[in-house]
Amino acid sequence: MTPTVLNVSQNYFVRGGSDRYFFSLAELLEKRGHRVIPFAARHSENLETRWADHFPEAVNFTNPSLRDLSRFVHSRSAAAAMHRLLEAHRPEIAHLHIYYGQLSTAILGPLRRARVPVVQTLHEYRLVCPVSTLLSNDGKLCQACNGKDYWRAVAGRCNRGSFARSLLSATEAYFARLIGGVIDRIDRFITVSHFQRRKLAELGVPAEKMTTVHNFVDVSDIALNSRSGGYFLYFGRLERLKGIFTLIEAAAPLVDIPLLIVGDGEARVEAEQLVSARGLSHIRILGPKRGQELQDLIKGSLCCILPAQWYENCPMAILEAYAFCRPVLGTTIGGIPELIDDGVDGWLFPPGAVEALREKLVYMADDPERAAGMGLAGRRKIEERFSQDRHYEQIMAIYSKLL
Missing domain, CATH: 3.40.50.2000 (Glycogen Phosphorylase B;)
Structure with missing residues (x-):
């Protein structure tokens, strides 16, 4: 059937x-x-x-x-x-x-x-969370609502620091749980x-x-790629909870390797202003890319980075990077460690840890052949498990x- x-x-x-x-x-x-x-x-x-x-x-x-x-x-x-x-x-x-x-x-x-x-x-x-992220207004991990006390999201102004937005989010959450089924x-x-x-x-x-x-990820039409690329790549939503400012700080002194940031979101303008104000010409924020254009960017990268600071679950960005034989640097939070075998197909580092991330970026840049091999290991994982x-x-x- x-x-x-x-x-x-x-x-x-x-x-x-x-x-x-x-x-x-x-x-x-x-x-x-x-x-x-x-x-x-x-x-x-x-x-x-x-x-x-x-x-x-x-x-x-x-x-x-x-x-x-x-x-x-x-x-x-x-x-x-x-x-x-x-x-x-x-x-x-x-x-x-x-x-x-x-x-x-x-x-x-x-x-x-x-x-x-x-x-x-x-x-x-x-x-269990009116704003979906289990994060407080100041970006810290939070379970104050305990899955049901949504009024706490209003008291904490959890939706973008706004009382009105937080009240609306809590109202919707109460309605969905108590009446909406x-x-x-x-x-x-x-x-x-x-x-x-x-x-x-x-x-x-x-x-x-x-x-x-x-x-x-369907890899049936994606060719194996054993060649190493020439830049670091982030692709996804541009929001603080995604850790993009940690990434910018980590990559700031690594002027010999470009960092390309692909995506859009509430933190895009702030990120662009930071990069411009500090003269970080090797960091380029490209805006949203889709389809073949995004695929080509992944293929040409040295590695992909997911510096999340919230409870990510099964980010498509990791699986898509593996599909194109690129290793991934990701944080030790949420479901990310379920996807990355540390030292095999990528590296793990603590959320917000600028120095630890920079160390991994330098490692990838200094040993592109190892990076390419880790990317192939990620591709095998896709074929076997995902x-x-x-x-x-x-x-x-x-x-x-x-x-």
């Missing part, structure tokens, strides 16, 4: 790793003969799809009206759009990703009434790291409802228990 899958996310374009997984899963399922129906919010950046007429209007986060704020908590338009879709096209199973924000828990009611089993891949910590109406949660599963269970998510399935075949088997094992 190849069930029709309703693939649900707030975005129908790539903004981060969870979006890339959303599209990769759809491609994998379609390759195996499944009919995949996407459901997301309308947006000017959306990719073309024949299903776009079924998408509800997006919430305006730039200049929100009272109606936008209301739909952030409970979107009747998303619920109505979901109801119409289910009436016209009956999927056997729904696979959700990051749907809150644009779609809200309002979509869970129509799915339950239509008796469609629901699986959700969890890419962060929204079930954010846990009860999901039949199975997929965590993307063992660390994430343990942390969510510690904070009150039923352990028996969670299964870990790491992300994957392949599309293995991932499909794991996903179908979960689906089959619910059908």
Whole structure:
């Protein structure tokens, strides 16, 4: 049996790793003969799809009206759009990703009434943290809400230091948990790291409802690359929690090897100003890159860096670097150590440790042949542990228990 899958996310374009997984899963399922129906919010950046007429209007986060704020908590338009879709096209199973924000828990009611089993891949910590990151306003690891006391996020102004934003986030979290059925109406949660599963269970998510399935990369069309590249590379969102300022400080004196920073986000302007003010001409912030352009940048790098300072789970950036035979320098936090074998296919260093990261960068620059060999070890890991075949088997094992 190849069930029709309703693939649900707030975005129908790539903004981060969870979006890339959303599209990769759809491609994998379609390759195996499944009919995949996407459901997301309308947006000017959306990719073309024949299903776009079924998408509800997006919430305006730039200049929100009272109606936008209301739909952030409970979107009747998303619920109505979901109801119409289910009436016209009956999927056997729904696979959700990051749907809150644009779609809200309002979509869970129509799915339950239509008796469609629901699986959700969890890419962060929204079930237990109103701002999804388990970080306080000052960027420190935080579990003050303890999975349920969301008012603490308001007291701490955890959403960008804003009382209003924090109040809205806490309100949405309370509504989702108490009324929206954010846990009860999901039949199975997929965590993307063992660390994430343990942390969510510690904070009150039923352990028996969670299964870990790491992300994957299709390497069938990616050639082996044993040649070393000529620059350090970061690609991902440009935010403080991603550790980009730690990276800039570590690379600042290493003027002989360029550092390319690829991506966009709230910290981009600040990072650009820092690089400019200090005359760090060997550090270039390139903005967002996608598709072949991003792939070529990964191929040409000496190594890729993930200096995260929050509980990352299964970053696609690590798996994508391995796919193109590039080693990875990553922090000892969250699920990152589950992906990097220290000294084999990359190096681990403590979050925020500028000197430790600089030491690893120098090591890579001084021994490019070793770096290339570590990249090949990463590629073997993808083929053995994070392949599309293995991932499909794991996903179908979960689906089959619910059908």
